[in-house]
Amino acid sequence: MTENVKTMEVEKQEVTATEDTERTRDCRCFVPRADIYEVDDQIVIVADVPGADENSIEVTLEKNILTINAYVEPIAPEGYSLAFAEYEVGDYQRSFRLSNEIDRDKIQATVKDGVLRLYLPKAASALTRKISVKAG
């Protein structure tokens, strides 16, 4: 099922706590909005993680679950008080189940302007091969 959103949403969806795990950090945790697209030989996951940089993002791959964890320190400027708030700052967490056709050793991740991009190249065995038809 593909979900397509054409407008920019401001509402952040919070991670629902599963029964057997609890967060150890005392701040909110959100599910980052993500786009997933496929170009020729790779799958690209694009996720919004505003406030996180290359040092505060962790991408882990365990078995076939790819998990993104981004830690964002909430700001509290000295001497200021929050007069008006429309959004909350918190961590981001999201997991994706990868299919077997991804080449696990060649996954790359970049972050720019609060957007994380994961490049998941397809394994050579999964690439489409053209089979030439000979006249027989």
Place this chain on the structure above:
Amino acid sequence: MMYRRYRLSPMWREMDRLQREMTRMFDEFSPFRLRVAPAYPALNVWSKDDALLVTAELPGVSSEDIEVSVVGETLTLSGERKPDELKNGARYHRQERGYGKFSRTLQLPFPVKVEDIEASFRNGVLHIYMPRAEEDRPRKIAVKTA
């Protein structure tokens, strides 16, 4: 003060109950009822006596595409979030991130010193620092003993 007590018919008691029920129902749903389409981007405003700090999360917008302007006591924030340029043959499996132009105006609580406004954009988060105009700052008045 004296209250005169009337004998209420059971019908009125029932009407009162219905009214309470309705009020409760409206209260319960009011957050949804009052909710309007939220404007993009969401803003947080921090304030102190002599300055304001406005922050906004704008992931995927490049700093050249953000425009901040202050006219009088109104802050306008506008810009555009561009979609990824995709090669031919690319197809989306899932698309949750929107894109497009946005514009937001905010009424400031006090006049600001326009020449000293500083805006920075880091990791997709915009910070706009606005010091309060000198002539508008609160002044301490010494109380003299007569």
